[in-house]
Amino acid sequence: MKNYYFFILFSCVLINYTINGQNSYADLQSCTVPQVDYTSSVPVNNQTYWDANFLVVQNPVTTDTANPDVLSIKGNNNANHYITFILPNPISPTAGDTFSLRFYAPNAGSLNTGTGRVIVKFWSSANNTNLRQFVLNKTGGIWETVSGNIDNIQNATLPFDRLSILPHNTSQETGTFDPLYIDDFVISKYR
Numbered sequence: 019m020k021n022y023y024f025f026i027l028f029s030c031v032l033i034n035y036t037i038n039g040q041n042s043y044a045d046l047q048s049c050t051v052p053q054v055d056y057t058s059s060v061p062v063n064n065q066t067y068w069d070a071n072f073l074v075v076q077n078p079v080t081t082d083t084a085n086p087d088v089l090s091i092k093g094n095n096n097a098n099h100y101i102t103f104i105l106p107n108p109i110s111p112t113a114g115d116t117f118s119l120r121f122y123a124p125n126a127g128s129l130n131t132g133t134g135r136v137i138v139k140f141w142s143s144a145n146n147t148n149l150r151q152f153v154l155n156k157t158g159g160i161w162e163t164v165s166g167n168i169d170n171i172q173n174a175t176l177p178f179d180r181l182s183i184l185p186h187n188t189s190q191e192t193g194t195f196d197p198l199y200i201d202d203f204v205i206s207k208y209r
Contacts, residue, residue: 041107041205051089052103052203058143058180059102071197072101078122078199079161085201088122091185092197100137100184109140109205111150111174116206118165122199126158127186133196134188140168142176150174153187161201168205 054072056065071092077085093099109115119138127133136156141149152166168178185198 041207052181053106055102055104055143055180058146058182060098060100068101075199077201078124082161088199088201090197090199091183093185093195100182102180102182105140105179105181105205107205107207108177108179109168109207110177111140111148112169113207115168116165117168117204118163118206119203120161120163120201121154122161123156123158124196125156127156127188130188134186136198137182137184137187138164139182139184140174140178141180141182142174142178143180144176148174148176148178150178163202 051074054065054068056063056068059068061067071090073090074087075090077088091101117138117140121136123133123136125133128135133156136154137151138154139149139151141151150168152164154162154164156162183198183200186195
């Protein structure tokens with residue numbers, strides 16, 4: 019009888035695990051940092067640049083004691099600078115998976131104002147027009163949590179294996195840009 023109950027318990031755990039799963043890609047509290055794809059970042063193949071501008075830093079909100087360290091992404095005097103990460107587990111564009119991400123911008127911004135807006139883009143390294151992107155305005159001075167469905171709303175047919183984050187997207191500014199801080203980037207998979 020004990021074996022029977024153990025089997026039922028094991029089956030329930032296994033079923034729940036295979037139906038729902040979470041992959042944490044950026045969580046400094048669990049020492050999880052995404053791998054940079056230098057070839058797909060801009061500036062391209064510039065490891066020195068991104069090693070200096072993608073850093074673990076102290077949380078700019080010192081009262082957030084649960085998250086003392088966060089990741090900083092900084093482009094340098096170019097609105098088109100962005101970092102790309104390798105997703106070790108490709109994501110189906112039609113499976114209904116979701117993501118959540120916290121970000122902090124020192125100053126507010128939207129297109130062509132402040133330091134621009136943030137773009138989070140899931141895409142396929144086999145075809146960079148195969149994408150799903152989220153465009154976010156910056157409130158400025160607070161941690162913001164964003165989430166969304168990674169699904170086939172745009173033109174995606176191939177699995178996503180890359181994630182690009184544009185910390186400032188604006189067509190008119192050329193000055194020095196604020197860093198963007200990120201933490202708690204999670205993809206929830208539903209099979």
